[in-house]
Amino acid sequence: MQSAVKHYYNINKILITKIGGWPTQNNFIKILLPxxxxxxxxxQAFFEFVQLTRTWRSITQDCECLIVLLVLIIGGTKLFTIILSNKNIERLLSLIDYHWRIFTHxxxxxxxxxxxxxxxxITxxxxxxxxxxMCFYLLIPVTPQLLNIIKPLNKSRPYKYLFDVDxxxxxxIYYYPILIYSYLTTVMNISILVVVDTSYMMFVQHACSLFAAIGHRLENITLDLNSKKNNQLINKDDLTDYIQYDKDDDIYHELVLVLWKHQLSIEYVCFLDSSFTMYSFxxxxxxxxxxxxLGVQILSLLNHNKEEMIRYIAMCIGAFVHLFVLNYPGQRIIDYSTDIFHKAYNMLWYKMSRRSTQLLSILLHRCFVPCTLTAGKIYVLSMTNYASMVQACMSYFTAFSSFN
Known part of the structure; x- marks a missing residue:
């Protein structure tokens, strides 16, 4: 497909092909794998739902089924984000390759x-x-069998299951087929999480590289101005004005290129945001x-089953990490796009020609409002809002606990 994509993002390509989401894959494979x-x-979600309807008692007693069901829904959401947005993924990859062709310095x-x-x-x-x-999580059901080998008792330890479902x-009798089916479900779900998260971070990382490259060009223009100042002090003849004009002309054309590349970067971020905004929401x-x-489940197991409690604590940590992965890329976009404003503002604009300062003012005006990634176009993904989400989790946890 694209040369730069094949060279730098081959790992992401391999991952996406495993779920049938790579744009140039065979159409049959793109249908079969999903x-x-x-x-x-x-x-698995059907079995969890049936189990939930059969044994529904209270939220605190049926948290496990609810948690597994919601995790499976998240996996399905991630999968369909890649599959249904395949044209958007292809467009993003094409833009990446295009950027590699025009950022030629x-x-x-x-x-x-x-x-x-x-x-x-990072990937x-x-x-x-x-x-x-995931491997540690998958070891939970086989711990009794391992302990029977390492430290046998007079009787065999009871079986453990990855999902407590009928x-x-x-x-x-069918313990091992059930175990293999549970393992298959878990590996598929985790694999989808890895594929989509790493792809999302890859797209954001490229956007950060664009802003970093633009910022570097702005800093180089400042260095050129410093060298021009030294030349102006040395040259006092009639050629000085001509030389200064040429240099101002070069700066003007350099700023035109910077503005064009900055606009392309903004368009890329806007398209990235529109492609993943509902997914993030x-x-x-x-x-x-x-x-x-998970908080409710941990509280209910606090004085009863410490082993299971540790399992849910690990899952809770994983959930917070997942929230972090959703928000941190948005914070990076904000930081890198804002950095362009500071670098443009710190230039020796008072040594430039009038038309160059006019271009610079346009750049400053556009950079004054940072680029953002949003969830549903209403929620800005950032570390500040990540802290708010953690607080929201605690609030909902308190509310759900009261339904016991």
Missing amino acids: TIITTVLFS SMEIQIMHDYAIRGRK ISYIFIIYTL YGIDKE KLIFLTIIITSF
Whole structure:
């Protein structure tokens, strides 16, 4: 597809192809893989819902089914975000490749290269952390069998299950098929989370590289002005005005390029925001509800089952990490787009020609309002609002606890 995308984002490409979301994949594969994944997730969600309707007593007693059901809904939401927004994903990838072709200055290329490599490291780190945590979670059902080998008792320890659901069959006789099915569901759900989150962070990382490259060009213009000041002190003949004019002309054309590239960067961020805004809104809402239920579950297990309580504490930490992953990229966009304003303001604008300062004023005016990523076009993703979401989780947790 695109040369820059293939070179720098090959890991993200491999991940997206595993769920059938890469734009250039075969259409049959793009239908087959999501269908298989959706079937597995939906079937587990169906069993959880049936279990919930059969045993409904109170929120505190049925938190586990609610939590698993909502987690599966989040997985489905992430999957359909990639599948249904396939044209938007293709457009974003095309824009990335286009940016690599027009940011041609050596330092711009170096900055974008550094940010792309950093994005690859973030992707690998995120994959490692999430799958490591998943492996520990998947060990929970087999701990009795492992303990029977390491430290046997007079009788076998009871079986443990990843999901406490009635599948309509004898759970002890079909223990291992049920366990494999539970593992398959969990791995698919976590894999979707990894694919979409890393893709989202990759797109945001590229936007940050664009703003960083533009900021560097602005700083270079300032350095050129300093060198011109020295030349003006030395040259006192008639050529001085001609030389100064040429340099002002160069600065003007450089600012025109900067404004054009800045506008392209803004358009990219706006399109990125429109592509993921409803996705972010749904996930924030569901994650807040899940975190509240997890708090209720932890409280109910506080004096009864410490082992299960630790499991839900780990899940709660994972939910807060997920909220962080949704909000932190938005904060980075705000920081990098605002940084353009400071770098433009710190230039030696009083040494420029009038038409150059007019261009600079346009840039300052546009940068005065930072670029943002939103959830549903009503909620700005930032670290300040992340703290507000944590407080909201605690409020909902208190409210749900009162329904006991």
